[in-house]
Amino acid sequence: MKKFKIILTTALFTTLFSCVNGDDYGTPDLSNECVTLTTTKEVIDITSTSQSNHQEWTGEDIIEAYVTSSDEGGNFYKSISLVSTDGNIGFSIPVDAYNLYTKYEPGRLVYINMKNRYYQIDNSATVIGSLYDGGDITNPNNDDVGRISGVEYEDIILRSCSNVNEDDLVNHVTIAQALNNQYINKLIEFDNVQFTDASLNQNYYDTDVFTIGGGTNHQITDEFGNTVTVRVSEFATFAGDQIPSGNGKIRGVLTKFGSTWQFMIRTLNDVKLDQPRIDSAPPLGGTNIQYLGSFLEDFETYTSGSVTTGQKIFPKYVNDPVEGGNYWYCEAFSNNKYLKMTAFSSNSNYQFDVNRVYFIMPVDFSAANNMSFKSQDRFDVGGVLKVYYSTDYAVLGNVDDATLVDITSNFTIASGTTGSASQPFVNSGVYNFPTSLTGNGFILFEYTGGYSYTPALTTTMHIDDIAIN
Numbered sequence: 001m002k003k004f005k006i007i008l009t010t011a012l013f014t015t016l017f018s019c020v021n022g023d024d025y026g027t028p029d030l031s032n033e034c035v036t037l038t039t040t041k042e043v044i045d046i047t048s049t050s051q052s053n054h055q056e057w058t059g060e061d062i063i064e065a066y067v068t069s070s071d072e073g074g075n076f077y078k079s080i081s082l083v084s085t086d087g088n089i090g091f092s093i094p095v096d097a098y099n100l101y102t103k104y105e106p107g108r109l110v111y112i113n114m115k116n117r118y119y120q121i122d123n124s125a126t127v128i129g130s131l132y133d134g135g136d137i138t139n140p141n142n143d144d145v146g147r148i149s150g151v152e153y154e155d156i157i158l159r160s161c162s163n164v165n166e167d168d169l170v171n172h173v174t175i176a177q178a179l180n181n182q183y184i185n186k187l188i189e190f191d192n193v194q195f196t197d198a199s200l201n202q203n204y205y206d207t208d209v210f211t212i213g214g215g216t217n218h219q220i221t222d223e224f225g226n227t228v229t230v231r232v233s234e235f236a237t238f239a240g241d242q243i244p245s246g247n248g249k250i251r252g253v254l255t256k257f258g259s260t261w262q263f264m265i266r267t268l269n270d271v272k273l274d275q276p277r278i279d280s281a282p283p284l285g286g287t288n289i290q291y292l293g294s295f296l297e298d299f300e301t302y303t304s305g306s307v308t309t310g311q312k313i314f315p316k317y318v319n320d321p322v323e324g325g326n327y328w329y330c331e332a333f334s335n336n337k338y339l340k341m342t343a344f345s346s347n348s349n350y351q352f353d354v355n356r357v358y359f360i361m362p363v364d365f366s367a368a369n370n371m372s373f374k375s376q377d378r379f380d381v382g383g384v385l386k387v388y389y390s391t392d393y394a395v396l397g398n399v400d401d402a403t404l405v406d407i408t409s410n411f412t413i414a415s416g417t418t419g420s421a422s423q424p425f426v427n428s429g430v431y432n433f434p435t436s437l438t439g440n441g442f443i444l445f446e447y448t449g450g451y452s453y454t455p456a457l458t459t460t461m462h463i464d465d466i467a468i469n
Contacts, residue, residue, distance in 0.1 A: 033103070034161035037111045039064045043084035046119055047091060047126045054120040054131065054145050061114045064160070065091070066169055068187040069253045072101040073267035075236040078147060080104055080157070081185040081253045083169060090185030090254075091126040093157060094147040106187065106266070107169060109160040117156070118145045123256045125184040170251065175226040178254055179261050188263075189251040193220045194277055195243050196227065197323050198354045198452075204232040205239035210353055210452050217452075218243065219353055220250060220263070221280045225325030227352060231255075231262040238268045246273040283320035284313045284327065286396045291440040293367020297466040299339055304332035310340070317361050322399050324355035324450060333422070336464070343449035344379065344458035353452035358399055359445040363468055365391070366438045372467050374425035377414040378460035384449040385413050385461050389433075391441035404444060407431060414461075425464055443468075 041061040049055070068090070069081035080093045080100055093112070104110055112128065119128045122145065132146025148156055171178075171188045178188050198210075199218040210217045218230045230250075232239060249272045252265040265271060303311040310329035312319055319327050324343070331340040343355045363371075375385065386408040393402035411428040443466075449457035 034159050035111065036161050037062055037064075037158065039111070041114065043089050043091065046114065046128065047089050050119055050121045050126040052121050054118045054143060056131075057114040057117050057119060059114065063112050063114060064109060065112065066164065067104045067106055067108045067110060068166075068169060068185060069264070070101040070106050070266040071099065073237050073265070074239075075231075075233050075264055075266060076253075077233060077235065081255070082110070083186050085109070087169070087171075087186075088182075089126075090183065091128060092185050094127065094129045094145075095150075095153045095157070096147040097150045097153060103154070103159050104157065105163075107163045107166040109162040109164070111158040111160055113156050113158065120145045123184075123258065124181045125256070175220070175222050175228050176224070178263075179228060181256075183254045184256055186254060187251065188254055189249055190220065190222070191249055192247060192278075193222050193250055194247040194273060194280070195219070195230070195245070196221050196352070196354075199243045200245050202243050203239065204241055204243060205234045205236060217262075217353065221325065223278055223280050225280050225350070227325070227350075228261050228263050231257075231264055241268065244271065244273040245277055247275045247277050248273040281321040281325040281327070283318050283396045285315055286318040288315035289362050289395055290316060291362045291364040292468065293364040295468050297361070298464060299330055299337040302330040302337060304330045304337045306331075307345075317359060318396060319357070319359055320396075320399060321355065321357040324352035324357065325350065326352065326355050326357060328357060328359045328445075328447070331462070338376070338425075338462045338464035339445075340460065340462050341447040342379075342458060342460040343384070343447075343451070343456070344460065351451045354448070354450040356446065356448045358447075359463070360393065360399075361443045361445075361466065361468075362395075363389075363441055363443055364439075365389075365433055365441050368433060368468050370430050370432045370469055371443060372430045372465075372469075373411075373428045374464045375414040375428060376423060376425045376462040376464070377417045378420055378462075380415055380417050380459045381455055382449075382453075382457050382459060383413070383415060384447050384457060384459045385463075386446045386448070387411060388444040388446065389437065389441060390444060391437070391439060393442045393444070399444070425462070 039062045041063050043063050043065055065082040065084050068083050069076050078095055083090045117128055118131045119126055127145050129145045130148045132144045169187045171186055173188055196219045205216045215231050215233050219227045220230055221227045251270040252263050255262045255264055310331050312327040312329045321327055328339050328341045330337055345351050388404040388406055390402045390404050410431040414426040417423050
């Protein structure tokens with residue numbers, strides 16, 4: 001981010017100057033509604049003293065900042081995001097008014113009159129506004145910083161006569177870099193990203209998909225599997241538009257709600273996904289497929305480790321995360337190796353809304369009579385494992401194009417272990433293949449879970465001793 005230098009003419013606070021409005025945003029002509037003021041404090045003077053509880057700024061001070069957000073598309077609601085002129089500090093101002101973009105468009109320099117303004121840290125960033133009465137006059141700690149009223153905000157947030165192209169405000173960062181408090185309320189742009197598979201063929205706002213509290217939470221991902229939530233309000237002008245399937249650039253403002261990062265696009269002009277889609281979590285393995293009528297897979301010949309070091313590539317099998325970015329991997333405990341999958345992650349980058357990942361094993365059904373396996377669960381919050389067979393799955397192809405026959409009910413699958421304590425593996429029992437099932441095909445183990453469920457479906461599942469006889 002470059003540092004912007006604005007030469008300000010000393011003036012009285014209440015004096016208005018006619019000046020040329022050089023922006024090109026198609027907004028009303030506000031060339032006679034701008035001021036040039038002298039700042040007395042820097043944004044850092046405010047934010048460096050912010051606390052979790054509200055405080056009042058009593059000095060007759062003026063700060064300046066650039067606008068980064070816009071409510072033109074209806075996705076921002078009664079709030080303005082801003083960044084200090086050196087690009088280092090983002091903050092927000094809630095305002096009880098609509099169509100704020102007609103006065104405070106992205107790139108516009110504004111002055112904030114701090115006299116008797118309240119400020120505090122909220123959702124990890126400073127917010128400046130008026131005092132909201134929490135309703136308990138005996139406990140002022142219940143009060144909070146809220147919206148500046150619609151009748152006074154224009155006397156507090158003053159539109160300057162200067163603006164910059166918003167391209168000069170953009171932070172070009174990766175998803176992994178952006179998920180940091182220092183980027184909250186800043187304008188950022190991600191390259192080489194796309195919406196996750198779960199959002200394809202859905203609308204930006206969709207009551208049937210990841211909708212919480214009047215907004216739909218989609219996710220975008222990069223080629224490394226990093227993700228961030230894209231929050232779209234039901235009042236967005238583009239709420240009914242379909243999610244684009246391509247790869248490319250997305251621009252917006254980073255916000256945070258509690259511990260959840262939320263990336264807010266402003267209008268569809270922020271979304272430029274016009275390049276071919278990439279598979280950020282492609283199927284692995286499948287380079288040494290052998291259709292056998294009898295074998296035992298106990299995973300002892302593979303490299304065990306953590307979610308990052310455990311072996312995920314199994315040449316004889318296919319490991320395919322159709323949704324989400326997590327794979328089955330090899331883990332060991334008490335000198336025993338097994339296959340593991342869980343949707344749980346302590347790292348928010350890997351907390352996918354939906355994980356649907358398959359472990360796919362080739363079988364000669366003409367020679368095979370039956371199958372069995374063992375399973376073990378941990379931190380169980382619900383069933384996540386299903387078993388299928390298929391005769392038309394194409395190796396490393398799209399699982400959703402194949403015909404899957406659900407045979408889960410024929411097995412006993414481990415369940416009910418709510419903690420981390422070690423429990424014995426559970427024998428599945430023996431499933432006899434139908435006599436009509438012949439030729440080459442596949443057995444598929446499917447794990448489905450994630451953070452879009454309530455509660456989050458993050459059961460840990462282990463599979464071992466898969467036997468085909």
